[in-house]
Amino acid sequence: MAKIFAVCMNKGGVGKTSLVTHLAAAASSLFPDKKTLIIDTDAQGNAAVVFGSDPDKSKLTMYDVFTGAKSIKDILISIKSNLDLAPASDKFNMLEFHILSQLESYPSPFLLLKKEVDQIKSDYDYIFIDCPPSLGLIAGNALKAATDVLIPFVPEAFSVKGLQRVIQTIEAFGSKEEPSPRITGIIAMMVDGRSKLHQELVGHAREFCSKKDIRLFETVIPRSISFANAAAYEGSPLVWTDRSNPAAEAYYTLAKEVFEYATKKKRTARKL
Numbered sequence: 374m375a376k377i378f379a380v381c382m383n384k385g386g387v388g389k390t391s392l393v394t395h396l397a398a399a400a401s402s403l404f405p406d407k408k409t410l411i412i413d414t415d416a417q418g419n420a421a422v423v424f425g426s427d428p429d430k431s432k433l434t435m436y437d438v439f440t441g442a443k444s445i446k447d448i449l450i451s452i453k454s455n456l457d458l459a460p461a462s463d464k465f466n467m468l469e470f471h472i473l474s475q476l477e478s479y480p481s482p483f484l485l486l487k488k489e490v491d492q493i494k495s496d497y498d499y500i501f502i503d504c505p506p507s508l509g510l511i512a513g514n515a516l517k518a519a520t521d522v523l524i525p526f527v528p529e530a531f532s533v534k535g536l537q538r539v540i541q542t543i544e545a546f547g548s549k550e551e552p553s554p555r556i557t558g559i560i561a562m563m564v565d566g567r568s569k570l571h572q573e574l575v576g577h578a579r580e581f582c583s584k585k586d587i588r589l590f591e592t593v594i595p596r597s598i599s600f601a602n603a604a605a606y607e608g609s610p611l612v613w614t615d616r617s618n619p620a621a622e623a624y625y626t627l628a629k630e631v632f633e634y635a636t637k638k639k640r641t642a643r644k645l
């Protein structure tokens with residue numbers, strides 16, 4: 374059964390899409406026998422951009438899946454033999470309005486994605502869902518469909534407070550019958566190893582996470598211009614274009630750490 378990771382944070386530009394695409398690309402290289410799927414649920418459609426594809430050229434997207442016009446199998450793009458992408462596009466900007474204004478046609482608005490993912494999850498080993506930068510209807514759908522949540526943490530002023538808030542919101546989203554997916558872990562992103570402030574903030578986040586029994590992964594992703602360069606000039610993620618780049622190596626190490634931990638860890642009740 375697939376591990377289904379929702380990558381969530383109600384803040385823009387914290388590396389959600391980078392995390393999804395690089396972990397998925399690293400998984401597809403590390404484990405040639407395993408199949409990985411990326412589901413993009415953000416109107417920017419950036420997951421496709423990382424792989425050199427123009428999201429606005431996709432005729433069928435996750436919009437058609439959410440609205441029930443197509444099944445997820447109909448819209449898949451093959452990136453390589455063991456990696457597929459379900460793209461999004463700017464039509465997604467209208468999705469929430471469309472669904473919320475026609476609730477009589479969508480009696481379970483938070484289960485639209487889960488219904489589709491349930492149909493295909495046995496075809497994959499890893500599924501990554503890239504969420505938009507807000508916790509609304511779309512991120513709620515991702516949380517209902519997922520087995521695991523990964524949260525990117527960029528060390529900035531007030532970001533530990535932001536982390537605390539997003540964890541509380543995700544935990545509160547579940548119900549007795551349908552608990553929230555477990556928060557598998559927090560990933561420190563865009564960390565400048567030479568910055569004392571970054572070291573301190575990652576330390577505070579580590580302390581906070583350990584009190585809540587949530588893993589902050591040992592591997593941190595360094596700040597590096599190479600990520601943007603690979604996407605812009607090569608149309609391919611850094612983990613494929615320059616495997617020995619220290620920033621790419623960090624993703625390979627992180628991928629191994631995340632998959633090992635996600636497979637081992639059982640759901641445990643946490644006190645917030």
Ligand SMILES: Nc1ncnc2c1ncn2[C@@H]1O[C@H](COP(=O)(O)OP(=O)(O)OP(=O)(O)O)[C@@H](O)[C@H]1O
Pocket residue numbers: 384385386387388389390391392415417419505506562563564594595596597598600601
């Ligand atoms: N480790 C890194 N070091 C430096 N820049 C990075 C790193 N990872 C990602 N970036 C850059 O940061 C920017 C934001 O990253 P990304 O698009 O992954 O964030 P996001 O959380 O998905 O944003 P949004 O909320 O807008 O969807 C991009 O320009 C990306 O190339």
Ligand SMILES: [Mg+2]
Pocket residue numbers: 389390391415417419503504
């Ligand atoms: Mg994004």
